[in-house]
Amino acid sequence: MRKTLRLTLEFLMVAWGASLASAADNSVNITHDVKAVEVTHLGRKVLIERNPDTENMLDPDYSLTSRPCPPFCVQPMNLGPGIETIGELELIEYIGKAGRGAGVLVIDSRDGDWPLRSGLIPGATQLPWQELHPAHTDAEKIAETLVFRFGAARQGGLWNFENAKTLVLYCNGPWCGQSPTNIKQLLALGYPAHKLKWYRGGMQDWKMLGLTTVPPN
Numbered sequence: 001m002r003k004t005l006r007l008t009l010e011f012l013m014v015a016w017g018a019s020l021a022s023a024a025d026n027s028v029n030i031t032h033d034v035k036a037v038e039v040t041h042l043g044r045k046v047l048i049e050r051n052p053d054t055e056n057m058l059d060p061d062y063s064l065t066s067r068p069c070p071p072f073c074v075q076p077m078n079l080g081p082g083i084e085t086i087g088e089l090e091l092i093e094y095i096g097k098a099g100r101g102a103g104v105l106v107i108d109s110r111d112g113d114w115p116l117r118s119g120l121i122p123g124a125t126q127l128p129w130q131e132l133h134p135a136h137t138d139a140e141k142i143a144e145t146l147v148f149r150f151g152a153a154r155q156g157g158l159w160n161f162e163n164a165k166t167l168v169l170y171c172n173g174p175w176c177g178q179s180p181t182n183i184k185q186l187l188a189l190g191y192p193a194h195k196l197k198w199y200r201g202g203m204q205d206w207k208m209l210g211l212t213t214v215p216p217n
Contacts, residue, residue: 028052028210030092037092039123040099041214046122048092051210061118062173062204072175075200079183082193086168088209091199094168095123105150106168109179110203114172118203119213121170125149126217129171129178132185146189159190168197173204 028050029035036049077085086094091106098104108120111128120126130136131145146152146159150167153160167186171178183196206213 039095041122048212062207084197085200103165105165109171109182115216122214129182132182166195170199170202173202
């Protein structure tokens with residue numbers, strides 16, 4: 001009996017050790033060839049990588065499946081002609097371009113305490129959706145955002161977006177209408193569709209993949 005118990009314990013210890021070794025060797029990469037990507041956030045270097053814990057679970061804020069609609073309605077895949085809907089790898093590429101000063105701005109459109117609760121995607125700047133909406137912000141303040149943050153130029157009563165930045169917008173996920181609202185307002189102002197990119201998956205999908213977040217500004 002004692003011999004059998006001892007052999008069983010030895011077997012379990014060996015199996016446990018092998019399991020730990022296997023876990024240590026099993027990297028949770030972003031892609032097959034990319035483990036992490038270094039980006040710039042508020043002037044400092046941040047590594048975008050996936051949580052290495054294969055038992056890690058989704059945040060409770062993003063575990064709900066059935067939010068009231070309206071306002072939390074499922075968004076279409078395409079918001080309009082010329083607007084590119086992107087995924088995580090494309091977003092990371094745009095974050096890199098933004099950090100290199102390549103005329104790209106990544107925007108977190110969420111309002112309230114969402115950024116405080118869940119953090120930001122590294123490289124993103126906070127701009128709550130209301131700040132581009134004429135029902136919530138006066139026209140002059142919106143114009144200042146277009147000029148000083150986006151790089152647009154005023155020409156009399158018209159706008160020149162030739163040197164304006166490419167904007168990459170996201171919010172909470174496919175059920176969130178905040179970044180789509182921003183994009184529609186920008187189109188109404190004449191912002192070129194080809195300079196508007198939408199990360200539809202938003203923080204929901206970013207968190208679901210265990211990718212890095214940073215505290216709000």
